[in-house]
Amino acid sequence: MVKVNGTELDIAGKTVSEYLAATNYDPKRIAVERNGDIVFKSQYDATVLEDGDSLEIVSFVGGG
Numbered sequence: 001m002v003k004v005n006g007t008e009l010d011i012a013g014k015t016v017s018e019y020l021a022a023t024n025y026d027p028k029r030i031a032v033e034r035n036g037d038i039v040f041k042s043q044y045d046a047t048v049l050e051d052g053d054s055l056e057i058v059s060f061v062g063g064g
Contacts, residue, residue: 001051001052002049002050002051002052002053002054002055003053003054003055004019004055004057005055005056005057011049012049012050012051012053013048013049014048014049015044015045015046015047015048015049016032016034016039016043016044016045016047016049016055017044017045019049020032020044025057025059026059027041027044029059029060029061030057030058030059030060031057031058031060032044032055032056032057033055033056033057033058034047034049034053034054034055035053035054036054
């Protein structure tokens with residue numbers, strides 16, 4: 001199980017890219033932190049989620 005923004009999900013074994021493709025997140029407007037470290041967008045395809053990982057995904061919202 002992987003904790004994403006506080007919710008346990010059965011996504012261990014998927015890459016960050018695979019997980020994001022199954023969600024409504026816009027990869028151009030988010031930042032992903034895995035176990036306290038920022039995951040660079042260039043590493044989304046290579047970063048495999050493991051059992052016990054914790055992800056925090058933050059969306060950027062424009063406005064003024």
